[in-house]
Amino acid sequence: MAVTLKEVAERAGVSRSAVSRTFTQGASVSAKTRKKVEKAARDLGYSPSLIARSLATNRTKLIGLIANNFQNPVFLEVFDLYTRALQERNLRPLLVNLTDQTDPSASVQLLKQYSVDGVIVASSTLPPLFAHAFKEAQVPVVHAFGRFASTPDIHIVGIDNEHCGALAAETLQKHRYKRVAFLGGPQSATSAQDRGAGFTRRAKEIGLEIVSSLYADAYAYNSGQQAMRELLEDRRFEAVFCGDDLICMGAMDAARDAGLSIPQDVGFIGFNDMNMAAWQAYSLTTIRQPTSEIILSSVDLVVSMLDTPERAPEVRLFPCSVVERSTLRPV
Amino acid sequence: MAVTLKEVAERAGVSRSAVSRTFTQGASVSAKTRKKVEKAARDLGYSPSLIARSLATNRTKLIGLIANNFQNPVFLEVFDLYTRALQERNLRPLLVNLTDQTDPSASVQLLKQYSVDGVIVASSTLPPLFAHAFKEAQVPVVHAFGRFASTPDIHIVGIDNEHCGALAAETLQKHRYKRVAFLGGPQSATSAQDRGAGFTRRAKEIGLEIVSSLYADAYAYNSGQQAMRELLEDRRFEAVFCGDDLICMGAMDAARDAGLSIPQDVGFIGFNDMNMAAWQAYSLTTIRQPTSEIILSSVDLVVSMLDTPERAPEVRLFPCSVVERSTLRPV
DNA sequence: CTGTTTTTTGCAACCGGTTGCAAAATTTTC
DNA sequence: GAAAATTTTGCAACCGGTTGCAAAAAACAG
Structure with missing residues (x-):
């Protein structure tokens, strides 16, 4: 043929x-x-034929891209950037959708079978153990959006979530809030834990009182909405730090639904600065996560590992910054 | 190793x-x-090793998934559904991000090189010629969300956009609107053309006056917002039919920004019924496109072509329906 | 023009599986 | 228990490329 x-x-x-x-x-x-x-x-x-070539050279030019959150539109930006960055380097993404049902070891198996040249785990919710499985299987792996560790045994590219949580606390203080609430992502996610921890620590340090604290059950709109309803039952807070923009939008809609106006009655600060955060209906003040830098850097890293697989594990952290819009009262 | x-x-x-x-x-x-x-x-x-097996059997279990809109969150739902459906059938998606710069023939070449078993073109904006290239190259292809043709030469799975446009007109009439505007997707997209055509035709038939008509330059929020601003310069319409939910949200925000309230001052009807359409900040009345049916069906179709490549080209159309929320005045 | 060095070329083995075919082993039948 | 029918097994060729090695060709030096 x-x-x-x-x-x-x-x-x-x-x-x-x-x-x-x-x-x-x-x-x-x-x-x-x-x-x-x-x-x-x-x-x-x-x-x-790339197949034949792959067999002979033991290189496939395939990069496994593992993701587990297809609810959050941020991930569309993420996919866009990844596919483009990989394509530019003459590599292809093999997308793995890790639903709760799928057995993690099965997908390690799978990517091994396809003998992908490398793997990028793009998730802030997957446990580190997951990326490790690939390291053990000898395949170059980088965990993007992963938890920062001072003595990493795999490559991590992301942000210092703890520090960013602290940044949120400082921002709220700057806007003269006294009593605030924390509405985090799913408690099982390391990113949610760290953001919460940093927020709590810094709040204590600067005398910001955290009157309520709650973890939503997913990085999703509905989860934010529902959690906010709960939070509203005892409204002693003047502002809320949401561990994610999408959660924040859900929370804002719940607040508005309860007749509150933003930022007069309650302030909000989100996390990520996804495209939608700039939409007029929300105009969200938020902590910007440098998504595109993280992605480009993780692609570069995985590419360089193709040549030198034994590279020492490296942590690459990018700074977050506050993007002021209109969900906190003017200082 | x-x-x-x-x-x-x-x-x-x-x-x-x-x-x-x-x-x-x-x-x-x-x-x-x-x-x-x-x-x-x-x-x-x-x-x-799947590589070695592929070489011997001439089957890779790879399905090329071609998309060109990574701005619209609907596509995240689309990717979610595709990856899951394929994974369940023991197939893998090889994602191709077709940016404006990439040369179409290059990606045909590319997927041929990887000898994917089949290709799904998931786009309502790509010209049919694109899917044809694969047919010519003898690789099973189905065009999902493609333009319906009565004598198809490739497999099409989607909706009858013309008819759905007509449905929008009827819905506006049902809500007692007399003068309306059309705000379509990018004019180059067949889906946008067809929705516009159906809307216009039916409007004429039932005596609905279309006072303005405009095509946004992309299926994107900003495009909708910008187009709406233009439309607002001559506001003789009482309601707007937007060719896409995301465009509609942009348009709604532009309208609100101009001090109009919805649906009192101006009504909106969208298209797609994406997840976000249900969000309280929008609560969009819209035409539901049965995304999940289309996807499942297109996967089934491509799978069946793996065994019988010479299957006669087939058109599969799924009905759309109106989802009433709160952006049209109560009838 | 000859001898030496460098570049290009073809041979053949290899990458890790699959599969048609005939021989071997097992099961069935009487 | 032997003959026939069926199932299982191993051999060897093949899928479509790459690559180390030695021979052949070309380029260079004197």
Whole structure:
């Protein structure tokens, strides 16, 4: 069916190796044969089979991309950036959707079977153990949006969530809030834990009183909405720090539904600065997570591991910053 | 490095074919050898290389998934559903992000090189010519969310956009609107054209006056917002039909920004019924596109083509329905 | 023009599986 | 228990490329 190396070789009147060499980077072929081969290939509409090449070279140019949150639109930005960054480097993403049902070890197995060249775990909710499984299986792995550890045993690219939580506390204080609430992401997520911890610690330090504290059950709109309703039962807070923009939007809608206006009756600060945070209906003051830097950096990292797999584990942290919009009262 | 067939065979004391057979569906092996092989494989931690298998069987279990809109959160739902549906069928998505810069023929080439078993073009904006390229290259292809044609030459799964546009007109009439505006998706998209055409036709038939008509430049929030501002310069309409929910949200925010309230001053009807349409800040009345049915059906279709590639081109259309929320005045 | 060095080329083995075929082993039949 | 029918097994060729190695060709030096 498809045109093969052999046919091209015959037509060009050269050996199969000659054809192979004209199609592999940095191999030595004379200008003359290269020309002959290229003509023959063009005539026949030949393009080398990546499968066969992969088998021979033990390289697939496939990068496993593991994600487990398809509810949060941030991830669409994430996919967009990943697919583009990989495509530019002549790599392909093999997308794995890790639902709660799927057995983690199964997907390790799976990606091993496809012999992906590397894996990017793009999730702030997956436990580190997950990325480890790949390290153990000897496949280059980087955990993007993962939990920062001072003595990492795998590559981590992300932010210092603890510090960013503290930043939220400072921002609330700057806006002269005294009593606040914390509405975090799912408690099982390391990112949610760390943001909460940093927020709590710093709040204590600067005399900001946390009157309520609650973890939503997912990084999702509905979860934020529902958690906010609960929070509203005992409304002694003047502002809420939400561990995620999407949760924050749900929370804001719940607050408005209860007849509160923002920021007059209650202030909000979110986390991520997703595209939608700038929408007029929300115009969310939020902590910006440098998504695109994290993604580019994690791709670069995984690429460099292709050549030097034994690279020492590295942590790359990017700074977050406050984006002021209109959900906190003017200072 | 990785454990191979041969090593398992040696350890189990059988031939390589025996090992191969215990790992391929429907091959004949005795219970006894199967047991021996399975034990050896377990001991060694063997899992067959899909690359090698692909080379031998000429099947990769890879499905190319082509998308070109990573701005619209609907596509996150789309990716979620696709990845799950494929995973359940033991197939993997190879994601191609078709930005405006990428050369279409290059990605055809690319997917051919990876010898994907099939391709799903998931886009309502790509021209049909695109899916054709795959048909020509002899790879099973279905165009999901594609333009309906009565004499299709490739498989199409989607909706009758023309009819759905008409449905929008009827809904506006039902709510006693007389003068309306049309705010479509990008004019180059067949879906936008068809929705517009159906809307216009039906409006004329039932005596609904279309006072303005405009195409946004993308299926995106900002585009909707911007187009609405333009529309507002000459506000003779009482309601707007937006060719997409996201555009509609942008438009609503623009209207609110201009001091209008919804639905008192101006009504809105969207298209898609994406998750966010139910959000309280919008609570959008919209035409529901049966995304999940379309996706499941297109996966089934592509799967069935794997076995019978010569299947006659088929069109599968799913009905849309109106979801009433609060952006049209009560009838 | 010859001898040396460098570049190009083809051979053949290999990557890790699958599969048609015939021989061997097992089961069934009488 | 032998013959026939059926199932299981191993051999060997194949899928479509890459690559180390040695021979051949080309380039260079004197």
